Amino acid sequence: EAQVTQNPRYLITVTGKKLTVTCSQNMNHEYMSWYRQDPGLGLRQIYYSMNVEVTDKGDVPEGYKVSRKEKRNFPLILESPSPNQTSLYFCASSLRDRGPGANVLTFGAGSRLTVL
Amino acid sequence: GENVEQHPSTLSVQEGDSAVIKCTYSDSASNYFPWYKQELGKRPQLIIDIRSNVGEKKDQRIAVTLNKTAKHFSLHITETQPEDSAVYFCAASYSGWYGQNFVFGPGTRLSVLP
Numbered sequence: 001e002a003q004v005t006q007n008p009r010y011l012i013t014v015t016g017k018k019l020t021v022t023c024s025q026n027m028n029h030e031y032m033s034w035y036r037q038d039p040g041l042g043l044r045q046i047y048y049s050m051n052v053e054v055t056d057k058g059d060v061p062e063g064y065k066v067s068r069k070e071k072r073n074f075p076l077i078l079e080s081p082s083p084n085q086t087s088l089y090f091c092a093s094s095l096r097d098r099g100p101g102a103n104v105l106t107f108g109a110g111s112r113l114t115v116l
Numbered sequence: 117g118e119n120v121e122q123h124p125s126t127l128s129v130q131e132g133d134s135a136v137i138k139c140t141y142s143d144s145a146s147n148y149f150p151w152y153k154q155e156l157g158k159r160p161q162l163i164i165d166i167r168s169n170v171g172e173k174k175d176q177r178i179a180v181t182l183n184k185t186a187k188h189f190s191l192h193i194t195e196t197q198p199e200d201s202a203v204y205f206c207a208a209s210y211s212g213w214y215g216q217n218f219v220f221g222p223g224t225r226l227s228v229l230p
Contacts, residue, residue, distance in 0.1 A: 031216060042122075042205055043160070043220040050216065058217060059117065090159065096216070103148050103211055105218070107159040 002027045006091050006108035013081055014116050021076045021111050023091035029106075030096040032074035036060065036087040037110075043090065049074055050096065081115040088112050118143040120208050122221030129196050130229050137224045139206035140188040146208040149182060149189045154223075155202045163204075164191070196228045 004025045013019055025032065033048035035058075045058030049068040063085055065077040074093075078085060089112075092105040119142040129135050141149075150165035166173045166180045166189065173180050177196075182189040193200055206221045 033218070035218075035220075040125075040222055042222040043207075043218075045218055045220075048217065056217075059219065096211075103209065103216065104150070104162050104165065105152075105160075107161070109159055 002106070004091055004093055004106050004108035006089075006111050008111060009109060010112050012114045012116065015082055016080050019078050019081060019113075021078075021089060021091075021113070023074045023076065023108060024072050025074075025093040025106070026072065027093065027095075027106065028071065029093035030071070031103075032068065032091065032093045033058070033105075034064070034066065034074070034076045035090045035092065036085075037090060038087050046076065046089075078113075081113075083115050086113060086115050118146060118208055118210070118217070118219040120206060120219050120221040122206050122224055124224060125222065126225045126227070128227045128229060131196060131198060133196055135191075135193045135196055135200070135226055135228075137191045137204055137206070137226070138188060139190070139208075139221050140186075141208040141219075142187065143208065143210065144184075144187065145210050148209040148211050149180070150207050150209070151180060151191050152205045152207065152220075153202045154205065160205060193226075196226075198228050198230055201226055201228045 030051045034046040035043040044060045047066040049055045091108040122139045147168040152160035153163045154160040179192040203223045209218045
């Protein structure tokens with residue numbers, strides 16, 4: 001089944017304790033991205049990647065890191081989490097080129113993170 | 117950078133009526149405009165999209181219109197059903213060789229009353 005898998009789905013942590021949210025897709029998509037969803041603010045892009053070793057900042061990158069060493073994986077790293085990073089996080093992927101399905105984001109199930 | 121506004125923030129309609137959600141964007145370089153539906157506790161899923169070289173697109177009860185000059189696009193749902201109740205997000209995206217960013221609107225909570 002074609003899918004985007006995120007882990008963990010739920011996490012409660014404390015300020016300053018480094019954590020990683022993993023994201024993996026099995027659709028051979030070039031494009032992968034991370035979003036955070038907060039009430040009233042919609043989905044805000046954190047980072048995106050056009051392909052392996054190519055990443056760029058979205059609208060809210062502060063406090064986050066990413067890496068794209070393999071095409072299928074795009075982990076989100078919070079080096080020193082703070083309470084304002086408490087949010088629902090979504091990973092998504094898509095094909096890049098034009099044609100059927102291009103740019104259509106397939107989202108993971110979401111990861112709810114609470115930072116105390 | 118791109119900024120997307122979306123109105124209304126909440127919308128209640130009677131079953132069978134039509135619903136219209138409107139979005140405006142600021143960056144004339146944006147060339148792809150998808151709409152996503154998010155049911156409670158679920159992930160967003162694409163319901164329809166339109167590219168900048170097209171003015172209108174329809175898929176059964178759902179249609180999207182794009183006015184590039186005015187920089188706005190709208191979602192139209194006809195003959196609404198209770199299962200249409202969800203939060204709807206519009207987005208504007210520029211897709212180019214150097215990158216692709218998606219900027220989403222804040223969402224519209226649609227309630228279809230039986």
